[in-house]
Amino acid sequence: MSRTRVLMLNWLVPVAAVVAWEGFGRAGILPQYLATPSLIVGALWEVAQTGELALALGVSLYRVALGFVMGTVTGVLAGLGAGLMPGLRNFFDPIVAFLFSVPKIAFLPVFLLLFGLGHASTISIIAFSGFFPVFVACRHSIMSVNPVLIWTARNMGTPPRTVFFRVIIPAAAPQLFAGIRIGLAHAFVVLFAAELIGSKAGIGVLISYGEEWARYDLMFAGIACFAFLGFMSDRILIAVRRRVLRGHIIGTEEQGVR
Amino acid sequence: MIAKARALLVRWYSIPLLLLVWLVSVEGGLTESRLLPSPLRVWAVLVEDVGNGTLVYHAYVTITRALTGFVLAAVVGIPFAALMARSATWRNLFEPIFFLGYPIPKIALYPIFVYAFGIGAPSKIAFTFLECLYPIVVTCYFGFRAIQTRLIWTAQNFGASRITVLRRVVLPSALPSVFSGLRVALPISIIVVVITEMIGDSIGLGYYIEVSGIRFTFENVYAAIVVIGVCGFLLDRLLMLFRRRIVYWQKGESPLRA
Numbered sequence: 001m002s003r004t005r006v007l008m009l010n011w012l013v014p015v016a017a018v019v020a021w022e023g024f025g026r027a028g029i030l031p032q033y034l035a036t037p038s039l040i041v042g043a044l045w046e047v048a049q050t051g052e053l054a055l056a057l058g059v060s061l062y063r064v065a066l067g068f069v070m071g072t073v074t075g076v077l078a079g080l081g082a083g084l085m086p087g088l089r090n091f092f093d094p095i096v097a098f099l100f101s102v103p104k105i106a107f108l109p110v111f112l113l114l115f116g117l118g119h120a121s122t123i124s125i126i127a128f129s130g131f132f133p134v135f136v137a138c139r140h141s142i143m144s145v146n147p148v149l150i151w152t153a154r155n156m157g158t159p160p161r162t163v164f165f166r167v168i169i170p171a172a173a174p175q176l177f178a179g180i181r182i183g184l185a186h187a188f189v190v191l192f193a194a195e196l197i198g199s200k201a202g203i204g205v206l207i208s209y210g211e212e213w214a215r216y217d218l219m220f221a222g223i224a225c226f227a228f229l230g231f232m233s234d235r236i237l238i239a240v241r242r243r244v245l246r247g248h249i250i251g252t253e254e255q256g257v258r
Numbered sequence: 259m260i261a262k263a264r265a266l267l268v269r270w271y272s273i274p275l276l277l278l279v280w281l282v283s284v285e286g287g288l289t290e291s292r293l294l295p296s297p298l299r300v301w302a303v304l305v306e307d308v309g310n311g312t313l314v315y316h317a318y319v320t321i322t323r324a325l326t327g328f329v330l331a332a333v334v335g336i337p338f339a340a341l342m343a344r345s346a347t348w349r350n351l352f353e354p355i356f357f358l359g360y361p362i363p364k365i366a367l368y369p370i371f372v373y374a375f376g377i378g379a380p381s382k383i384a385f386t387f388l389e390c391l392y393p394i395v396v397t398c399y400f401g402f403r404a405i406q407t408r409l410i411w412t413a414q415n416f417g418a419s420r421i422t423v424l425r426r427v428v429l430p431s432a433l434p435s436v437f438s439g440l441r442v443a444l445p446i447s448i449i450v451v452v453i454t455e456m457i458g459d460s461i462g463l464g465y466y467i468e469v470s471g472i473r474f475t476f477e478n479v480y481a482a483i484v485v486i487g488v489c490g491f492l493l494d495r496l497l498m499l500f501r502r503r504i505v506y507w508q509k510g511e512s513p514l515r516a
Contacts, residue, residue: 005350009347009350010354013354014355033370033373090269090272091272093269093272094273098491099487101448101486101487101494102483103449103453105456106456106467106482107483108456108467109467109471109472109476109479110293110476113293185363188365189363189365189453192363192366193456196457197456211369222366223367223370226363227362227363230362230366231358231361
């Protein structure tokens with residue numbers, strides 16, 4: 001198959017969907033809640049000019065970034081501890097095994113009461129939810145480092161510190177990044193739910209305003225922003241990983257990334 | 259015997275320890291007992307609401323929705339992934355949608371699902387279907403692509419028909435990836451249903467949590483969390499049981515996946 005044909009096929013479905021959406025919307029066939037793409041772009045422009053968009057984006061980005069960083073740092077630290085020390089592993093394993101499949105958003109009422117409706121409750125629940133995938137990935141990646149590598153390094157008289165930084169960490173890094181990536185995805189899901197359920201600012205609120213006032217173009221504009229934010233942060237994480245893991249061959253071909 | 263009990267204690271000590279700390283700090287008046295009800299109260303509420311059927315009913319609603327969406331996603335997603343893996347046209351048509359759409363937080367689309375399918379079970383099931391479809395298709399796709407071509411050639415050489423090749427070669431070699439895709443998607447289905455129920459519904463565990471949080475009866479919130487945890491754990495065990503039955507030639511069970 002030629003390159004142009006592949007490219008054409010790649011773009012066929014998305015472009016056809018948007019064209020059909022716009023066309024059917026103008027013809028009045030679609031239900032009212034499906035605002036056409038041109039209207040959505042108009043709404044985006046509108047909120048961008050009033051400054052609402054920048055504010056909402058700023059608030060959401062601030063929350064998700066801080067929560068994600070907090071969850072990742074604690075997850076990595078606890079995961080390192082659990083991977084290296086059996087005592088800590090025995091402490092964390094049962095708790096994580098139980099809480100892993102519980103939707104962390106279920107704790108939202110508790111966090112809301114603890115930290116109020118503002119930033120703190122959203123940030124802390126994002127961190128709480130991001131902790132688990134990062135912890136599990138970190139713990140498993142440390143445990144699955146080939147012991148031969150560690151023995152070899154020790155045999156050559158490498159001090160423990162160097163073994164840790166030059167052998168264990170690089171060997172565990174690809175799997176760790178996979179966990180961090182899942183944590184990032186969780187962060188956005190929790191952000192959205194937390195902003196819809198208990199918050200007064202951010203993109204989630206933009207979406208629910210659009211819903212309440214039947215401004216469907218505004219609702220879609222919020223959805224588009226949210227999707228864009230999630231997509232771009234994932235891309236940034238992938239770019240960072242490519243930088244950090246330069247030269248790694250095994251384990252960098254992660255699923256779902258091109 | 260004693261050694262076994264000792265091993266069990268070392269492995270699981272943290273949960274009783276945490277419960278004890280929780281109990282002592284609440285009963286000793288160190289924390290606000292409204293915010294953090296004593297585990298005894300949680301247990302009492304759990305026994306009561308499971309006994310009178312309230313929690314059983316809500317759990318039944320939530321799990322039914324989650325499993326319906328999950329099964330639909332598996333039924334559609336697995337053949338679709340096979341098709342994408344074996345046909346270049348289909349691959350070029352749909353690959354961008356799945357691979358570029360993968361990191362987009364799909365929860366943002368939930369309001370549209372509410373408009374299209376109403377606020378009850380259909381919108382939740384449809385949304386769960388979408389959320390589960392992505393991990394299932396992406397993981398299975400890699401499984402179907404990773405089949406060694408020489409196995410297929412060998413089968414064809416022996417005169418196997420297309421159907422036989424599919425049934426006896428392609429499917430068995432892709433099954434482990436199919437199961438890991440399903441295992442990623444299963445907790446997602448529960449999480450998504452609980453979140454959407456928290457955003458808006460009048461039945462289900464998500465609703466139960468949301469309403470108990472508003473009423474400040476946090477012992478009910480914790481009781482529901484325990485129920486979700488137990489359900490998630492049991493469903494995961496069930497899936498692994500199926501896996502061991504169907505993929506009987508692969509002995510080692512993959513560890514808890516992030």
